[in-house]
Amino acid sequence: MNTRIKELRARYNLTQEELAKKVGVRRETIVFLEKGKYNPSLKLAHDVAKVLETTIEELFIFDDD
């Protein structure tokens, strides 16, 4: 699984810490999400997508897509 979190975060000039604060998780969780090493819950995926003004489908890219 790949994500576009890093790219979109840079577009909105957000640091990992700021994004983590906005969605109410630890910075480590954002690091793991960006590396594609963590499967978030639907709620967290939705929250991150909302902060980055995108959709879940655009944010998370699965290898079989």
Add this chain to the structure above:
Amino acid sequence: MKFRKDRDILRLSSGALLLIIACGIMLGFTPDYSYFGIGFALLLMGIVAIVAIVVAAITPEEYLIQDERSAKVEEKAGYHAFCSLLLMMALLQAIGCIWGLNFNFKDVVPDLFIVGIWSWIMLRWYYNRRGDAR
């Protein structure tokens, strides 16, 4: 190093201080040391609590947030630590039966406790590093 002074830290610190004061009263006002055991236990609890509070107060707040990932990691580590403890007990029982050792579980409870705590700590560290995406 920033020392946080929020309400939770202050509340817990006053609780720990109360424990130490209670210990002082117990040990100071009972000349025959009849409450020595309880007093000593309270003192120890107070000291451990103060050390834990100091560690929590100097840890940045973001590391203390219990988010879904940390909750998942702890749950998984706890489950696997419990499984390893059960496996260890089953192995000990089997060894005791095969070699005919007169085995008493009461004698190994402290060792099992240490194995359980260590498994949990190590597994938590491992799952925290590894991530869970396949």
